[in-house]
Amino acid sequence: MSQRKSYAVGTGLFIVLGFAALAYLATQTSSVANRQQGASYTVDAQFENIGQLKERAPVKIAGVRVGQVQSIGLEPGKSVADVKLAIDKRYADIPADSVATIFTSGLLGDQYVGIEYGHSKDRVADGSKLALTRSSEPLEEMLGKFFGAGGAADNIGGSYRVTARFSNVGSLSAGSPVKMAGVPIGQVVSVQAEPAKLDALVTLAIDNRYNQIPDDSAAAVFTSGLIGSQYVAIQPGGSPDMLKNGDEMILTQSAMQLEDLIGKFLVNGSGSSDGKQGANPPTPPAGKH
């Protein structure tokens, strides 16, 4: 009998421990930890493009979570997405002319809805609509300028070579693509250090088809995505003379500047706390791999 009791007690403890572990996982290590419990009210917003926004994505004001995306629908016959936002009752004082914008947490992170306060005296009520919205597109378009796509150009028509000097090439190496307007037009032939001038001499082979490049065009070292490979982007200038074989491109933009730029888009950086952004430019070229 006593034997049997100890089983029951021990088993009870085991079950309690298991559920405690589950409660711990669910409340301390998951998004539930960020979730306010309690009553909420619903606000509609219409977006032309919701990008990667998903149901249960957070709704934030000034970066603080105030609710979540309740549902996403598409009205038949209309090309706008209906997004219902469930906002915590505690945050009931949102001006009716506030702007709902779809943001991305970091470059690779999930998307969320950010609400920027307007000035109206009217407050949004349960079931009302936020008229002013900004879709996720502008951000992506901006980023798109920096993220070319595709690989190196094929080299059928022969090529001509130009050189460019950079104070920092990042991880650019021979074989990296050269792009103009995002389209591959050639590739990097060699990357050499120039000890005398303390910079890097990069030789580019550009396809003969693209021989109409003004000689005051700028060459910049960009990265495909945040952790993608680097490439040389050519930004056309306005000179009537065109680049020829053996020319040097005077206007260049080194790799570090891209990272600075990206820093501006890391609206809500997911906390890379190790102060890498905005570091001083003369880090050694092979600092990253």
Next chain:
Amino acid sequence: MNAAASPDDTLIRIRGLTTVLNGKKVFDALDMDIPRGRVTAIMGPSGTGKTTLLKHITGQMHGDAGQILVDGRNVPDLSREALYALREKIGYLFQNSALLTDFDVFENVAFPLRQHTKLPEVLIRNLVLTKLQAVGLRGAAQLMPSELSGGMARRVALARAIVFDPMLILYDEPFVGLDPIALNQVLKLIRTLNETLGITSVLVAHELEAIKQVADHIFLIANGKVVAQGDPRTIADDGSPWTRQFFGGDADGPVPFQYPAGDYAEALGFPRSGA
């Protein structure tokens, strides 16, 4: 109680039981009537199907044809619930005791009570101790099955088999491996149970001397049939070759020593001499 319930004094009536196992005809149209309230012994050479017959009676196994009426109901036709209800009234003593190794002696005997009744703990305790006292093992109540000798284990199994005051107890070779003292104790228990409680007992055993002391009726089965039956004192005198060989213990006779097999010479790879 059962004896009063039915005027029929045959508890188990077997008619035309035929069973084929692995191509071997274990029972061939077997007929048998086991009287109520008596001790009946079933004897026969090993491998004739005595254990199998007990399994048919409890519905663990079904024959290919024939009827087994226990207390008027045909066992092969019973639903699971009815079969289990019937089994609650049957005690079964295994050849190897089959005590539950997880539980001590007390809990083993209490097991059927706990499973089928909601009796208060005090009553269970009293019932179990009564039965253990009956088999002389009240002092061993706290031992685990692994701490028991073979004879003790069998007596515990017997206490467990009678804890529900069954109408029928089936004993499968209860005397095997017992020393003469333990054998006599078990023998005495079987007789007492039958005399005091009127429990019908079916006994499968080889020990003729022991059986003569306790059994009212003996069936001798061989080749899937009852080859002889009768009173223990007179059965050996019926003059059939089966009884003569079996009770005389002769090596030669109608009971084959060999398990059925193909030609011996052929099996050894010799050319057939006869053909």
Next chain:
Amino acid sequence: MNARIERDNVVTQALGQIGNCGVFLLQILAAIPRSLRYGRETVRQLWFVGAMSLTIIMTCGLFVGMVLELQLYHVLSMFGSTSMSGTVVAIATYRELGPVVTALLFAGRAGTAITAEIGLMRATDQISAMELMAVDPLAYVAAPRFLAGLVAMPLLCCVFCALAVFGGHLVGVSWLGIDNGTFWSNMTATVDVWQDIVSGVIWKSLAFGAVVALIAVYQGYTAPPTSEGVAYATTRTVVASSIAILALDFVLTAFLM
């Protein structure tokens, strides 16, 4: 020639075993309502298969979390995102390692014990004795062990995952110096209750618990009543469970995530 016959036999045998196992599952499921009256037995089995497995599950969970964190720290430091390592530990554990490793350990620790126990019960006629005492062994022996496995696995898996996160925290924050706040805030920002905890930890481990318990009980129930037969059945429990766990994991991952 001989080899082919052998292989055919192996394949047909395996298929036959799966078929029999399925029939056995139906029998167990049918016996569950009847086994409810043996709740005590289920509790006792939960003690044996669940509580007694805690030590090994906790130890292994801790080390899995620690070693994952260590590896991830080195890889992620190349991208300057070591603060995400805890998150990856959590997600990898919740979605894959937790359920799979717990199930493999469970098969080795509890599954073999179930098989050996039931196999020996059969060999010593205890199962028949129960049948003859009008106690249905499917309801008294098989179903409680199956239910215990079903209940114990998710609980053990939760404990495993909690210790893995703890181990990751220990290595990442206490030893390698990741900031405590970022460790947790990245994790809570990324781990999703439904996607990771419910469909990872809970559903997967429920499925694995059912499969391991079914295989263990089935192998014990059908083991030949000899010492060799029981030994062989025990081995088969581990082999069959491991294969079933990993195959089922693939299927579940494809469907759940």
